[in-house]
Amino acid sequence: MSASFHAVRGSFFDLLDDPWKYPGREALAARFVPDGLLIIAEGKIVDFGSFTEVSNRHSQVPVTHLPGRLILPGFIDGHIHFPQTRVLGAYGHQLLDWLQNWIIPEEMRYADRTYAQEAARHFFDDLLAGGVTTCQAFTTSSPVSTEEFFAEAARRGMRTIAGLTGIDRHAPAEYCISPQDFYRETKRLIATYHKQGRHLYAITPRFAVGCTHEMMAVCTQLKREHPDCHINTHISENPTEVRLAQAEYPDCHDYTAVYEKYGLLGPRFTAGHGVWLSNSEFRRFAQTGAAICFCPLSNLFLGSGLFRLGRATDPEQRVRLAIGSDIGGGNAFTPIRVLEEAYKVGMCNNTMLDGSVNACEHDAAEAERNKLNAYRGFYLATLGGAHALYLDDKLGNFSIGKEADFVALDWLAGQHAMAWRQSQVCGPEGPATVDQAASLLFGVMACGDDRNVAETWVNGRRAYQKLPTI
Amino acid sequence: MSASFHAVRGSFFDLLDDPWKYPGREALAARFVPDGLLIIAEGKIVDFGSFTEVSNRHSQVPVTHLPGRLILPGFIDGHIHFPQTRVLGAYGHQLLDWLQNWIIPEEMRYADRTYAQEAARHFFDDLLAGGVTTCQAFTTSSPVSTEEFFAEAARRGMRTIAGLTGIDRHAPAEYCISPQDFYRETKRLIATYHKQGRHLYAITPRFAVGCTHEMMAVCTQLKREHPDCHINTHISENPTEVRLAQAEYPDCHDYTAVYEKYGLLGPRFTAGHGVWLSNSEFRRFAQTGAAICFCPLSNLFLGSGLFRLGRATDPEQRVRLAIGSDIGGGNAFTPIRVLEEAYKVGMCNNTMLDGSVNACEHDAAEAERNKLNAYRGFYLATLGGAHALYLDDKLGNFSIGKEADFVALDWLAGQHAMAWRQSQVCGPEGPATVDQAASLLFGVMACGDDRNVAETWVNGRRAYQKLPTI
Numbered sequence: 009m010s011a012s013f014h015a016v017r018g019s020f021f022d023l024l025d026d027p028w029k030y031p032g033r034e035a036l037a038a039r040f041v042p043d044g045l046l047i048i049a050e051g052k053i054v055d056f057g058s059f060t061e062v063s064n065r066h067s068q069v070p071v072t073h074l075p076g077r078l079i080l081p082g083f084i085d086g087h088i089h090f091p092q093t094r095v096l097g098a099y100g101h102q103l104l105d106w107l108q109n110w111i112i113p114e115e116m117r118y119a120d121r122t123y124a125q126e127a128a129r130h131f132f133d134d135l136l137a138g139g140v141t142t143c144q145a146f147t148t149s150s151p152v153s154t155e156e157f158f159a160e161a162a163r164r165g166m167r168t169i170a171g172l173t174g175i176d177r178h179a180p181a182e183y184c185i186s187p188q189d190f191y192r193e194t195k196r197l198i199a200t201y202h203k204q205g206r207h208l209y210a211i212t213p214r215f216a217v218g219c220t221h222e223m224m225a226v227c228t229q230l231k232r233e234h235p236d237c238h239i240n241t242h243i244s245e246n247p248t249e250v251r252l253a254q255a256e257y258p259d260c261h262d263y264t265a266v267y268e269k270y271g272l273l274g275p276r277f278t279a280g281h282g283v284w285l286s287n288s289e290f291r292r293f294a295q296t297g298a299a300i301c302f303c304p305l306s307n308l309f310l311g312s313g314l315f316r317l318g319r320a321t322d323p324e325q326r327v328r329l330a331i332g333s334d335i336g337g338g339n340a341f342t343p344i345r346v347l348e349e350a351y352k353v354g355m356c357n358n359t360m361l362d363g364s365v366n367a368c369e370h371d372a373a374e375a376e377r378n379k380l381n382a383y384r385g386f387y388l389a390t391l392g393g394a395h396a397l398y399l400d401d402k403l404g405n406f407s408i409g410k411e412a413d414f415v416a417l418d419w420l421a422g423q424h425a426m427a428w429r430q431s432q433v434c435g436p437e438g439p440a441t442v443d444q445a446a447s448l449l450f451g452v453m454a455c456g457d458d459r460n461v462a463e464t465w466v467n468g469r470r471a472y473q474k475l476p477t478i
Numbered sequence: 479m480s481a482s483f484h485a486v487r488g489s490f491f492d493l494l495d496d497p498w499k500y501p502g503r504e505a506l507a508a509r510f511v512p513d514g515l516l517i518i519a520e521g522k523i524v525d526f527g528s529f530t531e532v533s534n535r536h537s538q539v540p541v542t543h544l545p546g547r548l549i550l551p552g553f554i555d556g557h558i559h560f561p562q563t564r565v566l567g568a569y570g571h572q573l574l575d576w577l578q579n580w581i582i583p584e585e586m587r588y589a590d591r592t593y594a595q596e597a598a599r600h601f602f603d604d605l606l607a608g609g610v611t612t613c614q615a616f617t618t619s620s621p622v623s624t625e626e627f628f629a630e631a632a633r634r635g636m637r638t639i640a641g642l643t644g645i646d647r648h649a650p651a652e653y654c655i656s657p658q659d660f661y662r663e664t665k666r667l668i669a670t671y672h673k674q675g676r677h678l679y680a681i682t683p684r685f686a687v688g689c690t691h692e693m694m695a696v697c698t699q700l701k702r703e704h705p706d707c708h709i710n711t712h713i714s715e716n717p718t719e720v721r722l723a724q725a726e727y728p729d730c731h732d733y734t735a736v737y738e739k740y741g742l743l744g745p746r747f748t749a750g751h752g753v754w755l756s757n758s759e760f761r762r763f764a765q766t767g768a769a770i771c772f773c774p775l776s777n778l779f780l781g782s783g784l785f786r787l788g789r790a791t792d793p794e795q796r797v798r799l800a801i802g803s804d805i806g807g808g809n810a811f812t813p814i815r816v817l818e819e820a821y822k823v824g825m826c827n828n829t830m831l832d833g834s835v836n837a838c839e840h841d842a843a844e845a846e847r848n849k850l851n852a853y854r855g856f857y858l859a860t861l862g863g864a865h866a867l868y869l870d871d872k873l874g875n876f877s878i879g880k881e882a883d884f885v886a887l888d889w890l891a892g893q894h895a896m897a898w899r900q901s902q903v904c905g906p907e908g909p910a911t912v913d914q915a916a917s918l919l920f921g922v923m924a925c926g927d928d929r930n931v932a933e934t935w936v937n938g939r940r941a942y943q944k945l946p947t948i
Contacts, residue, residue, distance in 0.1 A: 094898050097924030099917075100849055102829055130898050137894035247834035308778075309924070311825025339818070339925050341895055348809070355781025359572055364717035379570055423928050424607035425811055428564050428600050447569075454567030454779070455809050457927060458893050477945040 013049045014468070015066060017059055018074035018416065019438055020044040021445045022081050022405035023391045027383040028321045031376060034383035039405075040442035045071070046079075048412045051165070051467035056406045072470075074416045076438060077462055078445060080386060081405050082141025082413030083343040084393030087240075087280035087301035087332025089146045090157050090170070091115040091124075093131045096336035103246040103310050103337075111336070112183050119150035128160035136164070136472035138342030139461040141413035142393075142403060144169040144240055144278060144301075144330075146212060149185035151193050158201045165467035167206035167411065169238050169397065172197055174227070175218040187222040191230065198234055206411075206467070210238035210278075216266040217252045224270040231272060238397070239272050243279035243300075246312045250284050264289040273298045276398050280332060281306075282320070283313040290316075291325045299328035299396035302388070304349035306337030317354045318361065318377035330396035331388045344460055347385040347453040354378035382449035412468035419448040421459040421474075429455060483519045484938070485536060487529055488544035488886065489908055490514040491915045492551050492875035493861045497853040498791045501846060504853035509875075510912035515541070516549075518882045521635070521937035526876045542940075544886045546908060547932055548915060550856060551875050552611025552883030553813040554863030557710075557750035557771035557802025559616045560627050560640070561585040561594075563601045566806035573716040573780050573807075581806070582653050589620035598630035604805075606634070606942035608812030609931040611883035612863075612873060614639040614710055614748060614771075614800075616682060619655035621663045628671045635937040637676035637881065639708050639867065642667055644697070645688035657692040661700065668704055676881075676937070680708035680748075686736040687722045694740040701742060708867070709742050713749035713770075716782045720754050734759040743768045746868050750802060751776075752790070753783040760786075761795045769798035769866035772858070774819035776807030787824045788831065788847035800866035801858045814930055817855040817923040824848035852919035882938035889918040891929040891944075899925060 020041040027034035045062040047055035047069060055062050063071075091114065098110040118124045135143060147153040147170055154172045161168040174190040175183065185193070194211060202209035211230045213219045219227075231239060244250050244263050253263045260266045264285065267273045275297040282300040285293075293300060302315050320327040331346050332338070338346070357378040363370030380388075394404030402411050420427045430451050439445040452460045464472035490511040497504035515532040517525035517539060525532050533541075561584065568580040588594045605613060617623040617640055624642045631638040644660040645653065655663070664681060672679035681700045683689045689697075701709060714720050714733050723733045730736045734755070737743045745767040752770040755763075763770060772785050790797040801816050802808070808816070827848040833840030850858075864874030872881050890897045900921050909915040922930045934942035 093895065094902060096895060096899055097921055099851060099920050099924070102825070102832070130895070134893070134895040247829065248832075251834065308819075308822035308826065311822070311827070311829040313826065313829065335895075340893055342893070349778075352778035352781070355572070356778065356783065357781070359717065359781040359783060362572070362718075364721065381569060423604070423810055423812070425563065425566060425600070425604040425805075429566055432564060450569050451567055454569070459929075475947040477947050 013047060013054070013066065013069045015048065015069045015071045016046045016074060016079065017071050018044065018077050018079045019445070020046065020079045020406055021449065023383065023387045024405060026392065027387050028323070028326070028377060034381060035442050035446065037387065038383050038442055038446070040445045042438070042440060046406060046412070048468040051412055053406055053408055053410050053412050056408055074463065076418065076436070077416040078419060078439070078448065079414055079416050081390040081403065082415055082464065082466070083139045083389045084330060084397065084403065085135070085140045085143040085332050085343060086278060086330025086393050086396060087303055088143050088335050090131050091118040091127065091148050091153055092336030093127050093134065097339045098336060103249055103312060106310060106337070112179055115148045116183055118148045118153040121152050121156065124153050124156040128156045132160050132164050132166070134341045136464045137461060138344070138458045139415040139464055140341070140343060141464060141466050142167045142399070144210060144238070144397060146173045146214070146240065147171065148173055149175055149183060151197060154197055158207050161207065162205055164471060165206065165469070167208070167403065167413070169208040169210045169240065171210040171212035171240060173212045173214050174223055175214040176220050176223045178218050187220065187226040190223060191226045194230055198237060202234070202237060208238060210240035212240045215242035216263065217249055217256055227272060228270045237276070239277040241267070241279050243267070243282050244284040245281035246310070247284055262286060262289055264292055268292065278330065278396065280334060281312065281315070283307055283315050287319065290319055290327055293327045294325035297328065299330060301330045301332040301396070302350060303332045303334035303338060304353045305339055305346050306334035307353065308349055309339050310337050314353045314356050316357060317350070317380070318357055318374035321377045322374065328396040329388060330393040340457070342458040342461065343389045344453055344456050344458065347380065347389060350385065350388070351380045351453065354380045382446040382453060385453050386449055412465065414465050415461055416463040417452060417460050418462040419452055419460065421462070422456040426451070426455055483517060483524070483536065483539045485518065485539045485541045486516045486544060486549065487541050488514065488547050488549045489915070490516065490549045490876055491919065493853065493857045494875060496862065497857050498793070498796070498847060504851060505912050505916065507857065508853050508912055508916070510915045512908070512910060516876060516882070518938040521882055523876055523878055523880050523882050526878055544933070546888065546906070547886040548889060548909070548918065549884055549886050551860040551873065552885055552934065552936070553609045553859045554800060554867065554873065555605070555610045555613040555802050555813060556748060556800025556863050556866060557773055558613050558805050560601050561588040561597065561618050561623055562806030563597050563604065567809045568806060573719055573782060576780060576807070582649055585618045586653055588618045588623035591622050591626065594623050594626040598626045602630050602634050602636070604811040606934045607931060608814070608928045609885040609934055610811070610813060611934060611936050612637045612869070614680060614708070614867060616643045616684070616710065617641065618643055619645055619653060621667060624667055628677050631677065632675055634941060635676065635939070637873065637883070639678040639680045639710065641680040641682035641710060643682045643684050644693055645684040646690050646693045648688050657690070657696040660693060661696045664700055668707060672704070672707060678708060680710035682710045685712035686733065687719055687726055697742060698740045707746070709747040711737070711749050713737070713752050714754040715751035716780070717754055732756060732759055734762055738762065748800065748867065750804060751782065751785070753777055753785050757789065760789055760797055763797045764795035767798065769800060771800045771802040771866070772820060773802045773804035773808060774823045775809055775816055776804035777823065778819055779809050780807050784823045784826050786827060787820070787850070788827055788844035791847045792844065798866040799858060800863040810927070812928040812931065813859045814923055814926050814928065817850065817859060820855065820858070821850045821923065824850045852916040852923060855923050856919055882935065884935050885931055886933040887922060887930050888932040889922055889930065891932070892926040896921070896925055
């Protein structure tokens with residue numbers, strides 16, 4: 009037995025499959041080990057199962073016991089803006105005005121290395137306090153922000169995806185980067201960071217509206233030269249933005265067609281939002297293996313609209329789906345709050361599809377797929393997000409060989425009403441069944457927040473622990 | 479100088495008028511006293527103003543200093559269900575199924591006095607931890623729950639409105655109450671509680687769908703016999719419910735017409751939700767002085783829909799408007815979270831009214847009225863709520879003679895990202911101007927939660943203080 013082995017004991021909950029495959033029987037996609045043992049070596053899961061069984065195989069391994077917690081795979085935030093850490097919850101504008109008034113001035117500050125370093129410390133502290141162990145992030149058009157992002161991620165040992173964020177129109181000159189500079193700097197940053205440690209690189213055209221033909225063509229070239237890099241961008245967040253995309257790309261019949269035209273849509277392509285995607289566009293995402301990142305905190309905060317969750321999860325054309333905070337359009341860092349708002353968006357869709365408002369829009373199956381129970385919700389935050397980002401070989405659950413990123417949730421923490429609410433499900437001894445575990449987890453996503461994140465472990469080590477109250 | 483005088487020093491923010499009267503200049507409706515002094519005697523405000531000025535007049539009064547806080551009038555929750563304290567965040571159903579599956583079984587437990595007493599302790603603890611000092615509450619059809627509600631409110635010294643909650647159809651027999659029993663018990667409870675101490679009584683037909691003609695007629699009679707009582711009910715929360723109301727009252731051309739038919743619509747009438755009200759119905763609420771309670775947490779959680787905030791605040795037909803958590807349809811007790819969701823609903827409406835989705839629905843003025851800045855938001859939670867409930871002679875701001883209910887907000891508390899976010903507005907010395915105060919308060923409503931409630935004072939005494947972290 010290697011001296012580097014260590015173990016965590018507790019109640020584990022994870023997903024092994026897509027719960028949307030099992031309507032009404034979502035527990036079939038889940039695994040619950042009420043008294044489990046996770047064996048870790050060099051940041052990876054080397055054994056996992058019931059305590060009784062696994063402890064026999066690893067009798068000398070030091071054990072950290074986390075009673076009164078539900079241990080889940082670390083949360084994955086598929087769409088977040090590092091340089092918007094400080095401007096979350098900015099008042100009063102829809103997407104395009106909000107960008108001009110609040111976001112661009114703040115993002116320009118990240119060309120200053122000292123500021124970017126301070127921000128990176130805040131950013132990763134905020135993520136870990138929310139239970140996020142992996143994110144796919146936008147930076148700015150200044151390489152400094154990308155460098156400091158990866159530097160801080162490396163200090164935390166976190167698996168992240170990010171990339172220099174290209175925009176060359178509809179913004180002040182000093183905020184833009186030329187396609188030539190973007191190409192050169194992206195090449196340099198890929199060489200420095202991609203697949204170094206836990207870093208992954210995303211070629212990142214900010215959004216088609218903000219990118220000229222030349223910028224998009226450069227992205228095509230970069231993807232051809234670096235096919236194993238991710239592509240990270242935005243799509244169809246806001247109706248005015250959709251119209252602007254149509255105006256800027258008159259030869260493309262819809263927004264998705266722009267990314268198709270430049271050969272970007274496909275595996276490891278993620279577009280945030282997709283609120284206003286047509287049925288045809290959802291189908292092309294599904295068929296090509298491209299992913300959408302659903303950002304309900306932001307979609308509500310900026311008034312962008314209600315993402316059609318039940319459409320994206322149609323089994324005939326199931327889209328790879330992650331969730332994202334979209335900080336600073338989103339107003340909270342923790343995926344727990346993202347799931348709360350995702351639930352609400354789904355329930356609003358459910359009403360609009362049940363025929364009570366408009367009989368000809370009745371679709372019982374799509375209405376049902378909009379209901380986000382805990383299995384579906386935490387799938388999106390863990391394995392589903394990993395699947396969307398083509399990281400499900402490395403992340404997303406407690407399967408042996410995966411990386412040891414996880415969160416320990418305190419299901420009783422949060423607002424004052426939480427403990428009595430959760431006492432309906434089980435006593436302080438904790439859940440005995442997968443249904444009880446899921447009921448507690450629904451309580452966390454419905455009524456909880458970052459206070460429910462008791463501990464966050466990254467690469468097999470405790471990276472965050474919540475301060476107790478006196 | 480009476481020995482019973484005492485004082486609170488700090489930064490005070492309140493509203494003196496309706497900020498919707500001053501589009502773009504909402505600060506005109508607000509008052510900010512960066513270093514103020516509030517003099518309290520026997521639970522009432524006897525003097526208020528700048529510390530320099532007021533302390534001269536009251537030099538011997540003991541002072542509690544609350545530095546680093548913004549002191550606001552206590553929050554008013556206009557629509558909350560006491561017997562749903564434990565079932566907040568219940569999974570998976572729209573209004574009517576949610577009532578049948580989750581709410582009715584839980585509410586029936588409140589016929590047991592011991593359970594109702596335990597619940598009342600939780601309920602008022604939860605309210606105070608969220609900054610609520612006054613609520614208008616539903617109870618159940620068992621008088622026990624109303625009695626225990628008022629008993630616990632009296633122990634806390636809180637001004638509340640509540641009443642036996644009548645329903646006599648569309649529910650199990652043991653959950654219903656006959657119109658005769660409802661009349662008799664309501665009369666008895668009014669005699670016992672109405673205007674005793676800080677109690678006020680609301681004649682409470684649960685909702686027209688759940689009330690027969692006989693029950694509604696009894697409410698007409700009760701209101702005639704007790705014209706100074708409130709009326710508290712629901713309206714147009716969910717489209718299926720609206721259709722059911724039309725089916726049950728075929729002689730009424732819309733839902734509001736039911737309450738008109740029975741002579742209830744008018745001053746001191748409050749209906750929760752109003753999501754699906756027509757323009758004509760909004761107009762009749764405005765004309766009669768009836769109030770709507772906007773419950774966005776619940777409207778999103780149950781998927782009920784997006785309340786038309788900008789329509790309700792039309793200056794041509796301004797409706798009296800409160801906000802409510804609608805626990806347990808709502809998923810958080812604090813009005814801070816209610817305002818967050820109210821902001822989001824307003825922004826979604828803003829997008830739908832800006833012409834970008836449907837040009838013929840373009841209405842720039844209504845779109846603008848949907849934007850909930852801090853002045854508008856905290857008006858709804860304080861003076862606006864008091865105005866809606868006809869309590870603005872007693873509550874809602876720091877005017878001399880009003881009751882001394884207030885909250886001390888810590889604008890830096892909450893999620894990990896909060897402090898750096900708020901540092902954009904001002905340093906730790908706190909706000910110097912009304913705009914800075916409002917910017918911090920917008921940060922609280924956009925990114926905060928009950929953690930921002932540092933202290934809650936009721937009737938001139940500290941009733942809640944947040945536990946510090948180590």
